[in-house]
Amino acid sequence: MDNLSSSDLKSILHSKRANMFYLEYCRVMQKDGRVLYLTETKNENQYFNIPIANTTVLLLGNGTSITQAAMRMLAQAGVLVGFSGGGGTPLYMANDAEQPIEWFTPQSEYRPTEYLQGWMSFWFDDQKRLEVAKTFQQARLTFLQKIWSKDRELTQEGFNIKDSGLLQAFERFEQRTEEATKQSDLLLTEAQLTKYLYKFASNAVQLQDFKRQHQSTDKANDFLNHGNYLAYGLAASTLWVLGIPHGFAVMHGKTRRGALVFDVADLIKDTIVLPWAFICAKDNDTEQEFRQQVLQAFTDHKVLDFMFDTVKEVALSYHKKTPQNKKVKSS
Template sequence: MEDLSPTDLKTILHSKRANMYYLEHCRVMQKDGRVLYLTEAKHENQYFNIPIANTTVLMLGNGTSITQAAMRMLAQAGVLVGFCGGGGTPLHMACDVEWFTPQSEYRPTEYLHGWLQLWFDDTKRLDAAKKFQNARIQYLEKVWKKDRELKTEGFDFNHDAIQNALNTFRKRTEEASKQSELLLTEAQLTKVLYKYAANNTDIADFTRQHQSTDKANDFLNHGNYLAYGLAASCLWVLGIPHGFAVMHGKTRRGALVFDVADLIKDALVLPWAFVCAKENATEQEFRQQVLQAFTDHKALDYMFDTVKQIALQTYSDEHIEANNL
């Protein structure tokens, strides 16, 4: 087989790609110029194709292996590969995913340059954090007002409890003088959203616990890691290292992934985790529902647009033009 140029497999922009895969108990391999995964059925082995040119993230769960040839093709297509625990949630500490990012020396530089210009300035970094916080609310409003299924399930953006919480959130965000105050404000809003969702779906005595075994908490963990996969893919494409966070602290590895994922978690992952828990859905049914919601509401597009806008806010047209020469 002839080696493919990475550009041969990047005709679909990352922000427009439709697929994320979570695989378990299978072997991922290259065969006849395609990436396949092999499952062992009772009477025969079964091969399934992975359309890598239209895929952003591949998550490998329990009982998986991958060949060197498959990794090479995935890297050429710009697909992020992550090893994780069952259902997309890591086995250890439940706080991180190890991402294997494809290596390319020809990613854009203007976004990294712009990001570093703001990141090393405390005032600009705080301003960027506030922009992230406001962007997550704008996305929440956009999704909850538009999504008919969520409206049917009783998620009303104009509900008094939501509006009161958002008014407080906006006021405290605007007045915040450091990141820790933003994080506290974020936690208070999320607590209100959890309570609203639990009441709305008749889930009694809900408490957010990352190590819990109830379905609502399990689905929140699972959906959040799918969002982390999108965020990691967005940042890799733009060439911004995951360590340059604006919200979650300078010392936490990969914290910028959490910042970017937060743009969509409240709007999509949170409500569907409670709805699917109420309906006693399976893990696969929840995953399909959330991934479809990501696609319907262009979650990855929104991540790209927000990060690019913030990165370039202090980056002059002259720098961009000079980079393109």
């Protein structure tokens, strides 16, 4: 077979890409025009192909290494690469060891400009930034209601969107979001809803005495951490494609360089990651089984499309179109 170059690959829109990979104890390399990972076993070495043209995010965990040639091909295919600890969390820093989210982003001179321009046209105005944060929060709730109402698996597991307590929590969330006068009000309202959803989910799967602890070792907390970092990968990919830097957050504050990643990831975390973390913990699934379930749910419910559409709609609603230059007749 003739060697392939990245220019030979068919372009797939990032919002339509199907794959996210978490790898550990292997070596990622370029071979015959493809990106492969090599696993070393006692009796033999095995190569596996990574379909980079259809991949959004590559997470490299414990015991991994990657070659310069492989990084070049991944960059040309627009794949985000992050180094993480075991199980995909925590995400170690690519550039700055003090920031909670950072990725190796492919470098290209041909990123779109209109989305960043639109974002900047409102971002320095506190009131406009608050309104965008409210838009994000409403979009987040609408997406949750839509997915939970039509997902039969979630319904069968006890996630009944018509539950009276749940409906009251949604109503409070919408009211307090509308009445918020600053970002801290929105963060408090968000935290209250998520806390209720934890309680609702733990009751649905009959998981007693659950408490959210990021450093905990129980499966529900581990799966929540793992799934959240997968959502961060999709959010980072969305922002990179649209050319919006991660520091221009609308919810999580102006002092955290990766905060906009959190804002965008929050659009889908409660909808997808939260319920499946509890369901898979109840079923005593492995980390790999949980990851496969969450990634399948991401694909089934087109979460990347939703992320892209939400961010683009907000940015373009503030983007000022410049008038076309008039032709000047030569004298």
